[in-house]
Amino acid sequence: MKTSLLTLAAALLLGITRTLGHGGVELGPNGGRIVEFSKNETMHGEVTLTNGQFHVSILDKDMKPVAVTEQSLVVTGGDRAKPEKPKVEVQGGRFVFSALKGDDYLLVLQFRENPASKAITARIEFDAAICSACKNPEWLCKCSSEKEGKKSDTHDHKDAEKHDHEKKK
Ligand SMILES: [Zn+2]
Secondary structure, rough: OHHHHHHOOOOOOHHHHHHHOOOOOOOOOOOEEEEEEEOOOOOEEEEEOOOEEEEEEEOOOOOOEEEOOEEEEEEEEOOOOOOOOOOEEEEEEEEEEEEEOEEEEEEEEEEEEEOOOOOOEEEEEEOOOOOOOOOEEEEHHHHHHHHHOOOOOOOOHHHHHHHHHHHHO
């Protein structure tokens, strides 16, 4: 009974984002995906993927890193019919959890600033397919939001360059 209720709740959470697509992606100082961890833009998360591990750094209103102390993160994701909850650990002042199976799935991040605060829910549609325009994976692709914002044909390759630079390590 408990399990089926949890599954249903997670399925509902995951279902809502399906229609939003990947428009409006915001990238952070490390080229990761920015998610909102507050109701008033004072706290953000930056999600990056390295060697099969998602890293979630906390950033303040000026996009400066904040070390994880009493904050907590619960992750739900994967197949809508069978969502998983990867174990979230804290390493080097940020959250770390293993990537799920597959190249296209939803991640629901439930962030708490401290044990007493209400959880803030952020959602990411993870899609590893490479965008032909910016060469970033689709989940880190800003193309659609830039098109909406500027309505011009000039393509800025800055993101792709940054991406290559990071790979050199
Ligand atoms: Zn793109």
